[in-house]
Amino acid sequence: MKMHMYRGSHLPLLMKAVQLTTGPILELGSGMYSTTYLHWACFPMKRRLVTYENNPDWFGFANLAIADFHEVHCIPDFSTADLSEPWSVAFVDHEPGDVRIREMSRLLHADYVVAHDTERANDRKYRWREIYPMFKYRYKWNGAWPHTSVFSNKHDLAEFRLP
Numbered sequence: 001m002k003m004h005m006y007r008g009s010h011l012p013l014l015m016k017a018v019q020l021t022t023g024p025i026l027e028l029g030s031g032m033y034s035t036t037y038l039h040w041a042c043f044p045m046k047r048r049l050v051t052y053e054n055n056p057d058w059f060g061f062a063n064l065a066i067a068d069f070h071e072v073h074c075i076p077d078f079s080t081a082d083l084s085e086p087w088s089v090a091f092v093d094h095e096p097g098d099v100r101i102r103e104m105s106r107l108l109h110a111d112y113v114v115a116h117d118t119e120r121a122n123d124r125k126y127r128w129r130e131i132y133p134m135f136k137y138r139y140k141w142n143g144a145w146p147h148t149s150v151f152s153n154k155h156d157l158a159e160f161r162l163p
Helices: 011-019 034-042 056-065 097-105 120-126 128-134
Strands: 025-028 049-053 070-074 089-092 112-116 137-141 148-152
Touching: 011 034, 011 089, 011 112, 011 137, 011 148, 025 034, 034 049, 034 056, 049 056, 056 070, 089 097, 097 112, 097 120, 097 128, 120 128, 128 148
Parallel strands: 025 049, 025 089, 049 070, 089 112
Antiparallel strands: 112 148, 137 148
């Protein structure tokens, strides 16, 4: 696990989505920045947080955060994750990248879907061009690399505009 300042480039949009909502949060793929932030953001109100991870090393890290409000699941394949809950925020940053389109298509009902690594150079790997039409509203922030995008079929994303 390498520490690097810009690996947390998703935090500004993820923080905004958490601030705008009060319901359950889903994290697909744990990480040094997202799991830590989401855990502590949910802690004061014991807001429901569910993390799914398929990498045993990252699961070991995320497993340290298990609490009465924070579930952590190690799964062999993200297709087995139950994504049917009415998520306020879903954070998508899991590997392998080529399956993100499958999980994104299963999160059309979430209030906000925050996805990391949305720069054009990653389109071949993540297939963003196929994901964009699935959502009525989308905002891509390229103020830090890797880029991060927010998607929604419920909410205009004007509040997410960052410099």
